[in-house]
Amino acid sequence: MAGYTLRRVLLIVPVVWGAMTLLFLAFMVRGNPIETLIGERASSATVRAQITQKYGLDQPVLVRYGRYLKNVSHGDLGRSYKQGRSVNDILKQTAPNSLRLAVWAILIEILIGLTAGIISAVRQYSFLDTFVTVSTTMLVAVPVFVLGYLFQYALGVYAFQHNFPAWLRFPTSGIGPNKWYFGFIPSAGEWKYLLLPAVTLASVSTAVVARMTRTTMLEVLRADYMRTAVAKGLTPRRVILKHGLKNAMIPVVTLIGLDLASLIGSAVLTESVFNWPGMGGTVARAAQSLDAPVVLGLTLVLVVAYVVINLLVDLSYAFFDPRIRYGGDAT
Amino acid sequence: MIRRRGFVSAALIVSIAMFGVACGGSKDNNGSAPTTAAKSEGKPIFGGTLTDLQNFSGASPDHLDPNLAAAVQDSQPGQLIWNELTKTNPKTGQLENSVASAIDHNADFTEWTFHVKKGVKFSNGDPVLPSSFAFSWNRLINPALASEVSYHVTDNLKIQGSADVAAGKAKTMTGLVADDAAMTLKMTLDAPLNFADKIVSHLAFAPLDEKDVTKNGTLTVDKTVDYEKGVMVGNGPYKMLEAHKPQDNVTLVRNDLYTLGHKPYIDKIIFKEFNGEGAQDTSWTTFESGGGETGYVPSTKFAEAKAKYGAENRLSDKPILGLYYWGFNMKDPVVGGPENVKLRQAITAAINKTEMINKVYNGSRKVATAIAPPGIPGQKPGVDKIPNQNLTAAKKYLADWEAATGKKASSLDIKLNFGIGLGHGDNAAIIQANLATIGIKATPDGRDGTTYFSSIRKNNPPGMFLRAGWIADYVSYDNMLFPLFDSAGIGSDNLTQYDNPEFDKLITEARAAKTDADAGAKYREAEDLVLNKDRAAVPLNWYAGQVAWSPKLHNVVQSSLDFFSYEDMWLSKA
Numbered sequence: 001m002a003g004y005t006l007r008r009v010l011l012i013v014p015v016v017w018g019a020m021t022l023l024f025l026a027f028m029v030r031g032n033p034i035e036t037l038i039g040e041r042a043s044s045a046t047v048r049a050q051i052t053q054k055y056g057l058d059q060p061v062l063v064r065y066g067r068y069l070k071n072v073s074h075g076d077l078g079r080s081y082k083q084g085r086s087v088n089d090i091l092k093q094t095a096p097n098s099l100r101l102a103v104w105a106i107l108i109e110i111l112i113g114l115t116a117g118i119i120s121a122v123r124q125y126s127f128l129d130t131f132v133t134v135s136t137t138m139l140v141a142v143p144v145f146v147l148g149y150l151f152q153y154a155l156g157v158y159a160f161q162h163n164f165p166a167w168l169r170f171p172t173s174g175i176g177p178n179k180w181y182f183g184f185i186p187s188a189g190e191w192k193y194l195l196l197p198a199v200t201l202a203s204v205s206t207a208v209v210a211r212m213t214r215t216t217m218l219e220v221l222r223a224d225y226m227r228t229a230v231a232k233g234l235t236p237r238r239v240i241l242k243h244g245l246k247n248a249m250i251p252v253v254t255l256i257g258l259d260l261a262s263l264i265g266s267a268v269l270t271e272s273v274f275n276w277p278g279m280g281g282t283v284a285r286a287a288q289s290l291d292a293p294v295v296l297g298l299t300l301v302l303v304v305a306y307v308v309i310n311l312l313v314d315l316s317y318a319f320f321d322p323r324i325r326y327g328g329d330a331t
Numbered sequence: 332m333i334r335r336r337g338f339v340s341a342a343l344i345v346s347i348a349m350f351g352v353a354c355g356g357s358k359d360n361n362g363s364a365p366t367t368a369a370k371s372e373g374k375p376i377f378g379g380t381l382t383d384l385q386n387f388s389g390a391s392p393d394h395l396d397p398n399l400a401a402a403v404q405d406s407q408p409g410q411l412i413w414n415e416l417t418k419t420n421p422k423t424g425q426l427e428n429s430v431a432s433a434i435d436h437n438a439d440f441t442e443w444t445f446h447v448k449k450g451v452k453f454s455n456g457d458p459v460l461p462s463s464f465a466f467s468w469n470r471l472i473n474p475a476l477a478s479e480v481s482y483h484v485t486d487n488l489k490i491q492g493s494a495d496v497a498a499g500k501a502k503t504m505t506g507l508v509a510d511d512a513a514m515t516l517k518m519t520l521d522a523p524l525n526f527a528d529k530i531v532s533h534l535a536f537a538p539l540d541e542k543d544v545t546k547n548g549t550l551t552v553d554k555t556v557d558y559e560k561g562v563m564v565g566n567g568p569y570k571m572l573e574a575h576k577p578q579d580n581v582t583l584v585r586n587d588l589y590t591l592g593h594k595p596y597i598d599k600i601i602f603k604e605f606n607g608e609g610a611q612d613t614s615w616t617t618f619e620s621g622g623g624e625t626g627y628v629p630s631t632k633f634a635e636a637k638a639k640y641g642a643e644n645r646l647s648d649k650p651i652l653g654l655y656y657w658g659f660n661m662k663d664p665v666v667g668g669p670e671n672v673k674l675r676q677a678i679t680a681a682i683n684k685t686e687m688i689n690k691v692y693n694g695s696r697k698v699a700t701a702i703a704p705p706g707i708p709g710q711k712p713g714v715d716k717i718p719n720q721n722l723t724a725a726k727k728y729l730a731d732w733e734a735a736t737g738k739k740a741s742s743l744d745i746k747l748n749f750g751i752g753l754g755h756g757d758n759a760a761i762i763q764a765n766l767a768t769i770g771i772k773a774t775p776d777g778r779d780g781t782t783y784f785s786s787i788r789k790n791n792p793p794g795m796f797l798r799a800g801w802i803a804d805y806v807s808y809d810n811m812l813f814p815l816f817d818s819a820g821i822g823s824d825n826l827t828q829y830d831n832p833e834f835d836k837l838i839t840e841a842r843a844a845k846t847d848a849d850a851g852a853k854y855r856e857a858e859d860l861v862l863n864k865d866r867a868a869v870p871l872n873w874y875a876g877q878v879a880w881s882p883k884l885h886n887v888v889q890s891s892l893d894f895f896s897y898e899d900m901w902l903s904k905a
Contacts, residue, residue, distance in 0.1 A: 050477035082393060083577060085560065093578070145609065149616075156620035173617040174603065175579070272607030275614070277578035281607045285390075 001318075008311045012304060019303045023296055024068065028061055033081050033290035055081055068296070077297030082289050087297035090282065095301065097175060098278035100184055101198060101270070102263035106256060108202035109209050114245075114252070116206075117213025121221060122240060132214070136207035148200045148273035155196065170196050173275035197274040201267050205259045212255055216248035223247070249320045257313030265302035373885065379902035380599040382623035385878045386895075387604040388614035389627075391577050396559035397537035398471045399478050403802065403893045406534045408581045408602060410894050412565035413537035414591050416445050416464065416516075417528050421890035421899075424706060424806050426529055429591055430459060430538065430566070439843075440523040445516040445531070453540045454570035454586045461509035461516040463538035469504060470544070471535055472497045480535045483804075487530055489521040523843055525850075529805040540564050568595040568898040578604055596901035624884045624902070625895075628877040630754070633693040640879040647889040650697055652704050652803035653874030654811065657682075657747075657762070658827035660794045661867055666745065667828075673732035675866040678745070678796065679717045680725035681765045684871050691757045695877055699870035702858050703811040706891045709851025710808060715862045715870060725769045745773040746795035750783030755798050758871075762796075787826050799826050802874065806891060808854040813838050815868075816861050829867040834860050 027033075034052055052058050056067070071078060077087035120132040139147075156172035158164075176193030180186055186194050220226065221244055229243045230236075264279065271281040279298050286294035392405040397413055400406045416431040428434065433446040451459040472481040472493055484504075485493045491506025506519035520527065530536070543564045562571045568591075569583035581602040585595050603623060605614040611629040618626025628636040628646070640646040659675050661667040666675060684698045701714035717724065729740050747762055749755035759775040766773045773796075778786055787794045801824075803810045814824040818835050821828050834857050841853035861867050876889045883903050888896050 050474045051479075054475075054477045084394070085577065090577075093576070149612075152613075152616045152620070156622075157616060160621040161619070169620075171617070171622055172620045173605065173613045173622065268607070272609050273613060275605050275607070275610065275617075277606070282578070285606060 001315075005311070005315065008314070012307045015307055016300060016303050020069075020072070020296060020300055021065075023299055024065055024292070027290065027292040027295070033057070033292065055079075072297075072300065077300070078293035080286070080291055080294045082286070082291045082294070087293050090294060091279075091298060091301060094277060094279045094282050094298070096183070097178075097276060098264050098267065098271075098280065100180065101194070101201060101267060101276060101278060102260055103184060104194060104198040105202035105205070105263055105267075106260050108198055109206045109259065110256060112202075113206040113209030114213050116210040117252075118217060118240065118245065120210065120214040121217035124218065129214075132210055136210045139203050139207035142203075144200060144204060144269045145273050147203055148196070148270060151196045151200060152273070172196070175277055197270050197276050200273070201263060201270040205256075205263070209252060209255060209259075213248065213252050216251055217244060220244050220248045246320055250317055253316055253320065254313055257309050257316075261302075261306040261309040264305055265298075375596045375886070375901045376903060377594075377596050377901070378598055379904075380601065381597045381625070381884065381897065381900065381902060383600060383602045383625045383897075384605075384614045384618045384623035385625040385627035386602050387581075388611050389605065390610065391604040391606055392575075392581070394559060395575055395581065396563065397534045397539070397565075398467060398476060399480070399559065400534060401479050407894055408569075408583060409534045409537065409565075410567070411569040411583055411600070411897055412563065412567045412571065413534065414565075414567045415532050415534070415536045415538070416447075417532040419529075419532055419806055419890060419892060421888050421894065421896040424891050426532060426806070429532075430464075431528075434528050436527070440525040440527065441520045443518040443520070443527050445518070447514045447516060448591075449514055451566055451590060452588045453538075453543070453564045453566050454588055455540065455543065455564045456588065457540050457542060457564070459538050459566045460511045461514060462511050463540060464516050464536065465503070465507050465509035466541045466544075467537060467539040468507060469496060469502065470539065472504075473502075474499045478535075480533075483530060483533055483535050488518070488524065488527055491519045491521055525842060525844070526805070526807060526809070529807060533804055538566060566591070568592060569600060572599065578606055580604055592898065595898040597897065600897055618879065618881075621881075624881045625887075626879050628695070628879055630692045630695050630877070633695040633877060636879055637694070643882070645880050645882065647876035647878045647880075647887060648695065649889060650704055650706060650873055650875050650891070651889070651893045652706055652806065652811075652891045653801060653893070654699060654702060654704060654870055655696070655798075655800045655872045655874065656699070656702070656868050656870045657758075657796055657798050658829075658868040659796055659866070660827060661830065661865075662790075662828045663793060663795050665743065666795055669865075670736055671732070672864075672866055673728045673735065674743075676717060677725045677728035677732060677740075677769060678766060678771065679866060679869045680721045680728060681769045681771070682762055682869060682871070683720040683765050685719060686765075687758055687761050688872050690761065691754050692872070696872040696875050699873045702815070702861065702868070702870050703808055703854070704873040706806070707803070707808050707811060708806065708847060709854055711855060714855065714858050720765065722768060729769055729771070740770050741772075743771050745771060746776045747773050748776045748778065748783075748787065748794040748797040750780035750798070751777040752780045758798065784826070788822055794826070797826060799868075803892060808851065809838065809841065812854060812857055812861070816857075827867045829861065829865065831860060831865060 116132045120129045123129050152172040155170040159169040171193050177189045179190055229239045266280055268280040268284045271278045283298045386404050386407045394400045397409045400409055414429045417426055418429040420427050431445045432448045435444040447461050472484045485497050490504050492504040495501040496504055508517045544558050561574050568589045570586040572582040572584045575581050583600045615626050615629055659666045688696050700718040703710040747759040749759050756777055763773040787797055814820050816829045817838055818830045837853050837857040841850045844850035880887050886900050
């Protein structure tokens with residue numbers, strides 16, 4: 001187990017290096033960011049030269065690449081072309097926001113998705129099953145931004161213009177007071193800002209988790225050991241949760257794990273609709289404006305997060321299925 | 332100055348202006364001017380917090396440092412944090428003295444003396460001195476800062492010695508002398524300029540407290556750029572409450588040491604920032620759900636908003652000094668040159684400006700019948716003799732062109748060049764359809780929006796019929812003509828590569844004119860050349876305000892330069 005974990009951790013190095021190199025080269029091919037730095041207006045040769053020198057754009061590609069790797073190895077992710085700020089500062093500002101949103105979306109996904117999937121499987125072909133199937137299909141089909149706009153209009157604009165009680169009115173953008181307990185629990189004034197984007201972000205994944213849970217649960221429920229468990233006289237609840245759900249969880253956990261990793265950095269649409277200041281939108285805008293240091297720096301962190309979460313998901317398999325062993329000692 | 336709002340054309344800006352000058356002596360700073368003010372309402376009330384959702388509805392600011400801020404929206408907080416030597420009155424559009432108590436100049440406008448008011452203080456209590464301006468202006472062009480608005484000094488004012496400072500050969504300009512004892516700032520220019528007092532009203536010329544700017548170190552790249560990451564100190568009606576939080580907000584509170592105008596009514600202003608593809612829609616939704624007091628109306632929702640808020644006098648849709656136009660590449664063998672004037676006129680007469688405004692901008696803009704919009708001193712409406720679509724005239728022009736050149740319209744393929752996004756593609760589609768009605772084939776050529784202008788400037792690949800836009804930095808006729816059509820602007824903001832010595836001569840004469848009337852006449856003559864004799868461009872529409880506000884907010888005034896005077900607004904208690 002330890003050897004396996006160590007090998008996986010060491011694999012992070014080539015993965016990260018490969019991703020960084022590819023992105024760096026991509027930005028070289030994409031062109032000189034000087035036009036973006038200057039903006040749409042014309043500029044004198046002097047100003048162009050000043051900006052070129054200031055950002056080291058006059059250096060050969062290899063020199064810039066070498067300097068970038070050296071800086072990254074020292075924990076310096078560089079300085080944004082567009083904002084003039086340290087990428088480390090941008091990361092410190094946006095990463096917690098993305099992480100909080102992703103974690104709450106995942107919690108919603110687990111709570112609703114798993115519950116709906118289990119109910120749907122246990123009550124196969126019932127009204128509840130049909131309801132879950134229809135509603136999850138609808139959720140998957142509706143684009144995130146449409147759902148976001150619907151929430152905004154119904155619980156923001158309409159609620160405000162029709163004098164709904166305060167508890168039924170929701171802010172439609174921003175992160176609010178940005179006060180959290182223990183890093184993740186929203187303060188009294190915060191949860192209203194969090195709820196709509198978290199539910200929106202969770203919507204598609206929740207539906208997928210519900211469908212996946214239903215499918216795997218149906219498969220497990222037909223297994224011999226489930227009949228054995230029932231025959232032993234265990235309560236239906238214990239049979240389903242202890243013997244059924246645990247065995248059905250591996251593909252679901254894989255899905256949720258990968259989802260957490262992607263939600264941290266890929267919540268661009270949700271962040272955009274709700275003006276949530278996270279990493280996804282920041283990377284997307286930086287890519288559009290050829291702000292290479294921001295793209296490279298934030299992507300580096302996302303790649304590491306992705307690999308680490310993947311590793312944790314893999315390691316969690318052993319918990320859900322004790323037959324799984326790592327490090328070559330499996331039977 | 333760049334306008335950086337979503338659906339609107341991002342425009343360029345620069346340059347200079349001219350009008351109204353006396354022959355030597357002191358300037359009275361009175362000129363004809365635009366009025367884009369809403370009427371005042373009731374008795375002002377002190378207090379409250381204004382949450383602004385309109386200013387940064389498109390994006391967070393790139394810079395707030397007055398020496399660095401380039402976009403209109405980025406400059407708005409600075410308009411409240413700093414007061415320059417002069418300022419444009421938001422209600423009347425006229426230039427007024429601000430920190431300057433008086434302004435003198437010599438007969439040929441090459442030497443200017445600004446007398447600085449005594450007792451003006453920065454919000455930290457330090458005095459505002461002539462040296463505060465000299466420090467700022469030298470910093471503005473310091474190569475370490477690499478400011479994109481340094482052209483105001485180096486290219487527009489052309490203060491003696493500015494080229495050396497910009498090139499890193501000197502630290503200070505020889506033509507800028509501050510005398511703190513006498514409270515004067517003397518400026519010597521390389522060439523006569525009769526509207527230098529207008530140029531110094533720009534935010535880039537704000538006074539800076541040297542002690543505050545350099546507290547973290549000398550003028551090195553990082554230290555000086557880092558200045559805007561902290562609480563910057565100014566001399567305006569408001570001051571920063573805390574350091575700017577990008578992607579969050581800019582928060583200002585009343586500056587109690589402000590003495591250059593009345594005490595601002597509102598205690599605190601929070602400029603909320605919106606980012607991402609749907610930023611404007613999100614900001615508008617936030618406004619409509621009661622999340623703030625001001626909101627920017629997306630063009631797609633303008634008609635609906637005008638019906639709703641306009642009826643309650645809570646919408647600013649007054650014209651601002653900006654132009655959306657498409658220009659002809661005058662060096663292009665197909666559409667350029669004197670032999671193709673009739674073709675350019677035919678194309679101009681085929682375009683339906685009203686259709687474009689209604690379909691693309693939901694009626695939020697006005698049909699442009701000249702380059703200079705209403706409100707520009709000396710401007711006369713209707714300079715363009717082809718003010719809108721006239722298909723009969725278009726066909727006649729085209730027939731004349733065919734007869735004169737022996738070419739056939741059916742063999743043409745006009746490239747419509749534009750940067751992808753912001754609705755320019757929709758405009759290109761309308762132009763394409765309009766030209767088809769007179770038998771001219773046109774092909775949209777959408778380019779990467781981030782590099783579109785540089786590709787046009789570099790002729791790589793060359794443009795043929797290209798989209799452009801412009802918003803004035805100063806209330807001046809010159810500012811709408813010189814940068815766009817003077818031969819000195821080729822390779823820069825003269826995107827059409829229009830090169831007519833007669834035009835250049837008229838601009839030079841206008842700049843040297845001794846009276847407003849003389850200057851205005853010269854500029855109109857120059858504009859007539861561009862539009863009617865040479866037809867280098869097609870003015871399509873003039874920009875207008877698109878801001879709505881809550882019934883709690885009073886005395887909302889939008890200046891013709893697209894700024895709001897928040898210091899004059901107040902909030903009702905309810």
